[in-house]
Amino acid sequence: EAEVAQSPRYKITEKSQAVAFWCDPISGHATLYWYRQILGQGPELLVQFQDESVVDDSQLPKDRFSAERLKGVDSTLKIQPAELGDSAMYLCASSPRTSGRRYEQYFGPGTRLTVT
């Protein structure tokens, strides 16, 4: 069964350093999402792509976060500089293009970031 791939699974970095996460959605999925999940809370959307275009980045802290999906396939989320409050799980999800199933989101294993 196809899965959403994410790397790295775990990342420890010092504050003020740069960090990047990678996501490869399920093949053929048009929509890609990055969510942030702080410990003890539900995931919150950071950015949503439809193919290579950003659909929603209203909750992305643009002074330090950036995201791209250049060819409409895999995606990278970057934080520079990292702050202590960025410690969280970063989840990537994708949705199929099929109209009847585009509301189903399939999640990757996540990247757990610890900023020291």
Next chain:
Amino acid sequence: AQKVTQAQTEISVVEKEDVTLDCVYETRDTTYYLFWYKQPPSGELVFLIRRNSFDEQNEISGRYSWNFQKSTSSFNFTITASQVVDSAVYFCALSEADTGTASKLTFGTGTRLQVTL
């Protein structure tokens, strides 16, 4: 604005007991989707079910069942004869359905279910 409330932070049951996880939502949309996801200790969110706001039929899948009541804006999840493997955090979520593309999920804060022997 959309909001999902899961008032139960943590529930502990003994194996084989039935357990119901509550979910209450708020939305101004007339068409929307409701979801339940399971998050085991490994961290990955596992899709369990999606319901359309027009479809209020309850659904059963094995030991899982879902009760959708539009009148009370609730979408509760029951596990019958719980097992240790059901231990996880369960999230209820909501998304719009009127957009041309898929839309983001608004999650509740989750309910941690602990099933013991």
